[in-house]
Amino acid sequence: MALEDFSFEVRAGEIHALLGQNGCGKSTLVKSLTGVVRPDGGSATLFGRELQFPITSPGKQGIAVIHQDVGVVGSMTVMENLGVVANYGAGLLSPIQSGSERATYSSLMRQLGISLDLDAYASTLSPAERTFLGVVRAMRIAGRSAQDHLFILDEPTASLSKPEAGKVLQLMRRVADLGAAVIFISHRISEVFQACDRVTVMRTGRDVAHRKTADVSRAELLTLMLGRRLDDMFPSPPDHALGPSRIATRRLSGRVLRDIDLEVAAGEVVGIAGLAGMGQEEMPLLLSGAMQPVGGGFALDSRDVSFRSPGDAIAAGIALVPRDRLRDGIWTDGTAQENLTLPVLPANFMKGFLRHARLRRHAVETLDGVAVYPARPDFPMSAFSGGNQQKVVFAKWLQLRPKVLLLDEPTQGVDPGAAKQLLDHAMDAAASGAAVLILSGDFELLAAVCHRVLMVQHGHIVSELMRADLSEQAVMDACDVGQKAFSVLA
Amino acid sequence: MAAVDPDGGHSRGAPIPNHAARFSRRLESWLLVIALLILIAVCMILFPQFRTSALFIAMINAQSLTLLLALCATVVLRVGDFDLSIPQTMVATAALVVLLTKAGLPLPFASAVGLLLGLAVGALNALLVVRVGVDSFVATLGSFTALSGIAWLLTDNRVIVGVPPVLIDLARGRLFNLPLITWYAWALMAALWYLYEMTPLGKYMLFIGGNRNAARLCGIPVQGIRVGAYIASGVLASLIGILFTGYFGAVDPGAGSQFMLQPFAAAFLGATAVSVGRFNSVGTAVALYFLTVGITGLQLFGAQTWVTNVFYGVALMVAVTAAKLAGSLRR
Numbered sequence: 105m106a107l108e109d110f111s112f113e114v115r116a117g118e119i120h121a122l123l124g125q126n127g128c129g130k131s132t133l134v135k136s137l138t139g140v141v142r143p144d145g146g147s148a149t150l151f152g153r154e155l156q157f158p159i160t161s162p163g164k165q166g167i168a169v170i171h172q173d174v175g176v177v178g179s180m181t182v183m184e185n186l187g188v189v190a191n192y193g194a195g196l197l198s199p200i201q202s203g204s205e206r207a208t209y210s211s212l213m214r215q216l217g218i219s220l221d222l223d224a225y226a227s228t229l230s231p232a233e234r235t236f237l238g239v240v241r242a243m244r245i246a247g248r249s250a251q252d253h254l255f256i257l258d259e260p261t262a263s264l265s266k267p268e269a270g271k272v273l274q275l276m277r278r279v280a281d282l283g284a285a286v287i288f289i290s291h292r293i294s295e296v297f298q299a300c301d302r303v304t305v306m307r308t309g310r311d312v313a314h315r316k317t318a319d320v321s322r323a324e325l326l327t328l329m330l331g332r333r334l335d336d337m338f339p340s341p342p343d344h345a346l347g348p349s350r351i352a353t354r355r356l357s358g359r360v361l362r363d364i365d366l367e368v369a370a371g372e373v374v375g376i377a378g379l380a381g382m383g384q385e386e387m388p389l390l391l392s393g394a395m396q397p398v399g400g401g402f403a404l405d406s407r408d409v410s411f412r413s414p415g416d417a418i419a420a421g422i423a424l425v426p427r428d429r430l431r432d433g434i435w436t437d438g439t440a441q442e443n444l445t446l447p448v449l450p451a452n453f454m455k456g457f458l459r460h461a462r463l464r465r466h467a468v469e470t471l472d473g474v475a476v477y478p479a480r481p482d483f484p485m486s487a488f489s490g491g492n493q494q495k496v497v498f499a500k501w502l503q504l505r506p507k508v509l510l511l512d513e514p515t516q517g518v519d520p521g522a523a524k525q526l527l528d529h530a531m532d533a534a535a536s537g538a539a540v541l542i543l544s545g546d547f548e549l550l551a552a553v554c555h556r557v558l559m560v561q562h563g564h565i566v567s568e569l570m571r572a573d574l575s576e577q578a579v580m581d582a583c584d585v586g587q588k589a590f591s592v593l594a
Numbered sequence: 595m596a597a598v599d600p601d602g603g604h605s606r607g608a609p610i611p612n613h614a615a616r617f618s619r620r621l622e623s624w625l626l627v628i629a630l631l632i633l634i635a636v637c638m639i640l641f642p643q644f645r646t647s648a649l650f651i652a653m654i655n656a657q658s659l660t661l662l663l664a665l666c667a668t669v670v671l672r673v674g675d676f677d678l679s680i681p682q683t684m685v686a687t688a689a690l691v692v693l694l695t696k697a698g699l700p701l702p703f704a705s706a707v708g709l710l711l712g713l714a715v716g717a718l719n720a721l722l723v724v725r726v727g728v729d730s731f732v733a734t735l736g737s738f739t740a741l742s743g744i745a746w747l748l749t750d751n752r753v754i755v756g757v758p759p760v761l762i763d764l765a766r767g768r769l770f771n772l773p774l775i776t777w778y779a780w781a782l783m784a785a786l787w788y789l790y791e792m793t794p795l796g797k798y799m800l801f802i803g804g805n806r807n808a809a810r811l812c813g814i815p816v817q818g819i820r821v822g823a824y825i826a827s828g829v830l831a832s833l834i835g836i837l838f839t840g841y842f843g844a845v846d847p848g849a850g851s852q853f854m855l856q857p858f859a860a861a862f863l864g865a866t867a868v869s870v871g872r873f874n875s876v877g878t879a880v881a882l883y884f885l886t887v888g889i890t891g892l893q894l895f896g897a898q899t900w901v902t903n904v905f906y907g908v909a910l911m912v913a914v915t916a917a918k919l920a921g922s923l924r925r
Binding site for chain 2: 392394413414415417418419424426431432433434435436437438442446447449450453456457458500
């Protein structure tokens with residue numbers, strides 16, 4: 105039973121946050137409301153109507169879910185993606201009335217205060233716009249009017265940068281103002297405070313608290329979520345004298361990045377912030393051999409290097425934790441042991457045979473060392489939560505004692521408890537002399553764990569914030585100021 | 595249990611570890627072996643012929659060539675691609691080698707040319723699939739078809755006879771009452787088992803087949819290994835072609851399509867056995883023998899020859915469905 109005696113109440117016109125660690129029952133709750141799972145007991149009413157479980161067509165009942173992965177086909181247009189859930193307004197084999205379809209969507213978008221080019225290919229949409237598409241689509245299923253409907257947004261901002269997330273939160277507000285009830289599920293507590301009226305905290309399948317966001321503090325929410333105090337959400341970077349230059353780029357250029365000169369010393373933690381598409385996403389790829397520089401180069405330990413493949417970079421002591429864990433980080437059907445021990449297979453190949461017992465022992469020790477739960481190396485990666493998967497990825501690289509640790513959105517899709525543990529490991533690596541480079545859209549994280557943060561705009565480094573001046577607000581302002589400057593020029 | 599879970603003990607989907615779960619996981623991987631043994635037992639009870647060693651020897655020998663092809667197929671399958679050209683590379687090489695020896699070229703040179711053909715086919719497949727990025731199913735289906743045309747051309751649409759006696763002995767010579775070709779098949783099975791289970795390269799191949807992007811970012815030379823797999827597949831198929839000549843004593847250019855379904859069916863069925871969900875050598879052999887015993891039993895029952903393909907097809911569908919269900923239950 106993933107849910108037990110769960111009760112809560114969401115009011116019309118309010119945005120209600122649902123907070124909880126991975127595995128606390130949030131997705132089971134959502135699945136119960138959308139008919140994927142049948143609850144064993146209990147009842148629910150929606151705007152006064154009693155809901156019949158199992159719910160056979162949530163759309164007709166007035167319930168719509170927008171998932172984190174909106175389910176968009178890039179090679180189809182926005183309008184084609186929108187209409188897919190409503191049979192394009194026609195019977196299965198009848199002709200599509202594109203005129204009335206356009207009118208429907210235009211009016212929906214007007215109501216919501218957004219605008220999307222209906223004829224653009226979905227692949228050109230920014231991540232925030234994809235979420236907008238999901239909301240418009242959900243409104244279509246709900247019958248074109250937000251009133252008397254429940255919208256559930258499941259981690260819609262997880263892979264969005266702060267400013268993009270802000271747009272989604274504004275949209276949620278519009279939807280709520282139109283009379284709907286909105287449930288917002290997220291790991292980002294700051295967004296909960298920013299946009300939500302009330303919050304329910306879940307833990308191990310139960311509702312442990314209901315509060316107004318105005319009446320509760322972040323520390324209290326975390327304590328409720330974890331069932332214990334979490335003293336600091338983020339660790340601080342090591343307070344020590346920095347070593348010699350570990351990695352130094354010289355006019356490094358990629359497809360978007362231009363003439364980047366940056367230097368990270370041994371033991372230093374440097375953060376990189378920027379809006380989506382500004383080029384900073386190329387940095388970890390260029391430094392790890394996954395992408396070839398278009399111009400310029402970089403030096404490792406003051407010696408010029410050039411990597412033709414990720415294998416070269418790894419051999420030189422550079423480790424990359426990629427942004428898209430499922431696509432680039434792990435083999436989901438492989439076991440934790442297989443994923444973890446991949447880089448050390450040659451070291452365990454003795455006298456012509458792979459030493460399986462040795463590999464297994466090593467895997468058990470390592471998994472224990474990074475507190476992966478369950479510490480079962482023979483379980484497939486798909487059996488672990490996002491946070492635990494990421495711990496396996498970290499452990500895979502940290503076991504090699506890298507000189508340079510490149511972290512690309514390391515806490516994406518990871519619950520706060522696991523996120524802190526991961527960042528602790530990164531800080532430990534810095535304390536032992538590694539150079540750590542972190543890319544993140546979570547400005548609060550960057551402000552907390554970095555010695556300094558660099559801002560990237562349109563492929564250039566536009567500003568730098570030293571530790572003394574670092575705060576979440578300062579980083580956000582630095583990004584916005586740059587943006588305003590460029591929009592004036594454009 | 596070691597670590598205490600800060601999540602409160604509810605990681606997504608992970609079953610609580612216990613001996614029963616571990617036992618059932620191991621059971622799943624040996625299911626096909628158990629099924630084979632049960633099937634043999636049933637046949638021995640029903641049919642007196644099954645109680646003779648002669649029948650077993652006949653069944654094993656009849657499948658040696660198919661086993662070689664199935665094992666060859668696992669190489670490219672393991673890295674996540676298809677090589678449908680294998681049976682036709684075999685036939686084209688067989689035709690080429692026999693024609694060259696009949697034209698007067700000494701056997702070692704003719705064999706070398708045959709292997710070069712396999713190398714060329716492998717290189718072409720690798721170019722299209724790995725370099726250009728064409729879908730492997732389509733690309734190798736294309737090379738399969740092209741090669742069958744070449745086989746027709748070389749043989750002028752006729753069955754070629756006159757295979758050198760050396761080649762016949764190479765395939766049909768006896769060792770402990772079993773033809774050499776059966777021993778070669780078992781030797782390849784053992785060699786591939788070693789490669790797949792005991793070397794890092796075998797694990798790298800699995801990873802590439804599992805998630806190519808992640809494998810690349812982990813430093814595995816993905817393109818190199820994929821190209822190597824196609825070339826190995828091509829050369830191996832040529833080697834099998836040379837054995838083909840001795841095994842049949844003649845080369846029928848149309849034989850390629852007969853050997854299309856069975857090797858791949860065995861390889862896929864074998865991927866559900868021993869190492870569940872992963873292409874491997876021992877599982878492929880067990881799967882092939884399972885299918886053979888089943889068909890022989892049906893034929894002794896009086897079933898017609900068409901029953902072969904029906905049985906292969908149905909067994910394959912049942913097995914991969916069961917493996918998929920078992921896999922998703924595990925999660």
